[in-house]
Amino acid sequence: MPPYDDLSLTQKSQVTPQPPHVVRPFLKWAGGKARLAPQIRSQLPPGSRLIEPFAGSAAVWLATDYPQALVADVNVDLIMLYQTLQREGPKFIAYCQTFFTDETNTPNVYYALRHQFNTTKCLREKAALFLYLNRHGYNGLCRYNGSGKYNVPFGRYRKPYFPEMEMHMFWHKAPHATFLVSDFRTVLAHAQLGDVVYCDPPYVPLSATANFTDYAASGFSLQDHDDLAREAERLGSEGIPVVISNHATPWTRARYHHASQTILSVPRSISRDGSRRQAVDEIIAVFGKRA
Numbered sequence: 001m002p003p004y005d006d007l008s009l010t011q012k013s014q015v016t017p018q019p020p021h022v023v024r025p026f027l028k029w030a031g032g033k034a035r036l037a038p039q040i041r042s043q044l045p046p047g048s049r050l051i052e053p054f055a056g057s058a059a060v061w062l063a064t065d066y067p068q069a070l071v072a073d074v075n076v077d078l079i080m081l082y083q084t085l086q087r088e089g090p091k092f093i094a095y096c097q098t099f100f101t102d103e104t105n106t107p108n109v110y111y112a113l114r115h116q117f118n119t120t121k122c123l124r125e126k127a128a129l130f131l132y133l134n135r136h137g138y139n140g141l142c143r144y145n146g147s148g149k150y151n152v153p154f155g156r157y158r159k160p161y162f163p164e165m166e167m168h169m170f171w172h173k174a175p176h177a178t179f180l181v182s183d184f185r186t187v188l189a190h191a192q193l194g195d196v197v198y199c200d201p202p203y204v205p206l207s208a209t210a211n212f213t214d215y216a217a218s219g220f221s222l223q224d225h226d227d228l229a230r231e232a233e234r235l236g237s238e239g240i241p242v243v244i245s246n247h248a249t250p251w252t253r254a255r256y257h258h259a260s261q262t263i264l265s266v267p268r269s270i271s272r273d274g275s276r277r278q279a280v281d282e283i284i285a286v287f288g289k290r291a
């Protein structure tokens, strides 16, 4: 691998891409909203800044055109990747690409690079390896063990896709965004008039056994969902619109009773291994001003 400063940019990297209406995320993410983004966007009122406290792959920020954005998540590796891409742009993209070769797509190299990710002190390398693991690991999962070590097994993809164009699109939007590692409560405490908040928390479980909280080292409890709904009510009543998407369950329908609700039927995987697909209703709850 060439030293970082010697990384030459490919011709494509130097071309300024024309942003399409909807920019696709460059990460795979459980619960990602790329396909639902048009419906969610239609529920978002205008404003001067979008706040997305549960960013994940940032699909909704990427699909909207607010003048400013606060893109936050509790996952430090995710936000460090976004901050590195924002700061270093094409050179960082070229560096990330060096991890996408036939040689790096084997179980031995994958586990060596996963170990490197878990131990390196170099933040740039860690950020690039996070993308490598996202695209080469099993099912695009992001999972950590009890000690906070990334532990997703090898994915066995024939040729993992390197999302070069998607990263360029992200970088072109990034000057108008701030990327923040934070719990949603802290982020929401900073919302001001003129902001529009879109919240996509980890889903409430469909049943007591379907527990879908493997996004970060810590889970997301029903108490967290309740806190979020309370904050949404408070901000909505102060004239700051908050949109929450979630599974449409008796619990969410009742808990979001102060909001206007739209129910969408969405075919997608709900099982842990992604193998089972079924239609699950999704609720989009709008607290405060309507679109």
Ligand SMILES: C[S@@+](CC[C@H](N)C(=O)[O-])C[C@H]1O[C@@H](n2cnc3c(N)ncnc32)[C@H](O)[C@@H]1O
Pocket (backbone or CB within 6 Å): 029, 030, 031, 032, 033, 034, 053, 054, 055, 056, 057, 058, 059, 060, 072, 073, 074, 075, 182, 183, 184, 185, 200, 201, 202, 203, 215, 216, 219, 220
């Ligand atoms: C359903 S995903 C968001 C998916 C995103 N909308 C997308 O399109 O990719 C939920 C996100 O919430 C984050 N999260 C979990 N607990 C959180 C917390 N307490 N505060 C902020 N973010 C949290 C997870 O790291 C995860 O990225």
